[in-house]
Amino acid sequence: MPTHLIRKLARYGPLSDHERRILQRATDRIRTVEADGDIVADGETPGHCRLLAEGFAARTKMLQDGRRQLTAIHVKGDFLDLNGFLLSPLDHGVLALTRCAVAEIPHRLLTEITEEEPNLTRLLWRSTLIDAATQRAWMVSLGRRSSVGHCAHLLCELCVRLEAVGEVSPDRSFRFPITQTELGDALGISSVHANRVLQELRGDGLIVWSGGTVRIEDWDRLAALASFDPAYLGL
Amino acid sequence: MPTHLIRKLARYGPLSDHERRILQRATDRIRTVEADGDIVADGETPGHCRLLAEGFAARTKMLQDGRRQLTAIHVKGDFLDLNGFLLSPLDHGVLALTRCAVAEIPHRLLTEITEEEPNLTRLLWRSTLIDAATQRAWMVSLGRRSSVGHCAHLLCELCVRLEAVGEVSPDRSFRFPITQTELGDALGISSVHANRVLQELRGDGLIVWSGGTVRIEDWDRLAALASFDPAYLGL
DNA sequence: CGGCATATTGATTGTTGTCAAAGATGGTGG
DNA sequence: CCACCATCTTTGACAACAATCAATATGCCG
Numbered sequence: 001m002p003t004h005l006i007r008k009l010a011r012y013g014p015l016s017d018h019e020r021r022i023l024q025r026a027t028d029r030i031r032t033v034e035a036d037g038d039i040v041a042d043g044e045t046p047g048h049c050r051l052l053a054e055g056f057a058a059r060t061k062m063l064q065d066g067r068r069q070l071t072a073i074h075v076k077g078d079f080l081d082l083n084g085f086l087l088s089p090l091d092h093g094v095l096a097l098t099r100c101a102v103a104e105i106p107h108r109l110l111t112e113i114t115e116e117e118p119n120l121t122r123l124l125w126r127s128t129l130i131d132a133a134t135q136r137a138w139m140v141s142l143g144r145r146s147s148v149g150h151c152a153h154l155l156c157e158l159c160v161r162l163e164a165v166g167e168v169s170p171d172r173s174f175r176f177p178i179t180q181t182e183l184g185d186a187l188g189i190s191s192v193h194a195n196r197v198l199q200e201l202r203g204d205g206l207i208v209w210s211g212g213t214v215r216i217e218d219w220d221r222l223a224a225l226a227s228f229d230p231a232y233l234g235l
Numbered sequence: 236m237p238t239h240l241i242r243k244l245a246r247y248g249p250l251s252d253h254e255r256r257i258l259q260r261a262t263d264r265i266r267t268v269e270a271d272g273d274i275v276a277d278g279e280t281p282g283h284c285r286l287l288a289e290g291f292a293a294r295t296k297m298l299q300d301g302r303r304q305l306t307a308i309h310v311k312g313d314f315l316d317l318n319g320f321l322l323s324p325l326d327h328g329v330l331a332l333t334r335c336a337v338a339e340i341p342h343r344l345l346t347e348i349t350e351e352e353p354n355l356t357r358l359l360w361r362s363t364l365i366d367a368a369t370q371r372a373w374m375v376s377l378g379r380r381s382s383v384g385h386c387a388h389l390l391c392e393l394c395v396r397l398e399a400v401g402e403v404s405p406d407r408s409f410r411f412p413i414t415q416t417e418l419g420d421a422l423g424i425s426s427v428h429a430n431r432v433l434q435e436l437r438g439d440g441l442i443v444w445s446g447g448t449v450r451i452e453d454w455d456r457l458a459a460l461a462s463f464d465p466a467y468l469g470l
Numbered sequence: 471c472g473g474c475a476t477a478t479t480g481a482t483t484g485t486t487g488t489c490a491a492a493g494a495t496g497g498t499g500g
Numbered sequence: 501c502c503a504c505c506a507t508c509t510t511t512g513a514c515a516a517c518a519a520t521c522a523a524t525a526t527g528c529c530g
Binding site for chain 2: 059089115125136144145227231232
């Protein structure tokens, strides 16, 4: 696993060299998944968990009638289904939003870690707790923010998380190549409305979004519109 | 701690007698909190986590303008802030919806457990992962279900969870004494609309809700309306 | 130059929020 | 036991927001 990914994990807690070596060995096998492909099928009972080494992925939950809700967006360095280690079958699918590189970590190895490496175990546990805190922030957006505020919040969150893995340029621009339908599924709105939300953010001079890259033009106003507080990200 | 609470935890995984004794000792000190009181203040850095022995509690997140979103409703036997063990300060508050009895477990003891009891550690970790799965189910409701479907889903979920701790009568009735304002804060709607949603569910003969107790009159139609699948609860 | 996916626009409908008022309920002290 | 009060529930009218439908435009790729 590239060193910068370990650095991301290390932000969640101190790591000894021994523990770093364990993580490196755990993540040496990398697989590629094409855009729009399932990284994990909903309801799967997988034998290993996955760490996203490159690209964008999303957790998805479907309703019978075909409506879909994204419950998380994952960036480089995130675990995609560490929860699947202790929760099977998984209650959601994981979709590749772009072409992704994914490291696979056998559950057998995670069991060993929980038996012998309490500090590393707490670190992994903590990473799932930060996932849960992020979900709570999304719940507030879904329930209580306007669509525009919700979208602003998502962009602020992504910017901070991508910055932590060195994916944001000095002008606060970053790649984020998703369709407006997928954005709508993340925000819990229709794709048509997602389009209008983007136009409002663009029209107010808060962001520029085209060709799959976003640039935040006015961070302060965007964060105020979203009432964004990054504390929950644990960075 | 009363034995039935251990039984609830044991549903999440097998427990040896030794592990049961550890949990019993951990939860012998019980505190009472009055209705509407803060069990945990938002942003607190607590030295212990809490297990709900009696009553109803909710995780709350506030926006600056006073709007509020409940991100979880807790029933007897649930951990209220086990996430606070590895996540501080906490990103949410915990509110007593009714008078509550709460057991307090020092973080020091949790650290010992993670050092010496891998099986128990995985059980506790798993319980936070089921919390997270429940949050994902709520996100789908918030984003993609109608208000009526969302409310139906919440009632189905509560019924199943309360049944697991023996709090549901044979006629599918259970105590759930919360105000319509609090219900609205859970569903992400106004209290006025919460009232109309309840009237619709009552008018269709799906539930009876008065005097703080709910009775589900037609489980099949309620579950269908909610497209409810209890798998995520891990019970 | 098509052909396909995605983005954009306008018109209309349906859902939900807000405001304001009236009714019901439960608890308290006289 | 009753009167009073605070809190909660219910109702109606209206405004704001977002979904849906249908059409058009744009961009990308072979």
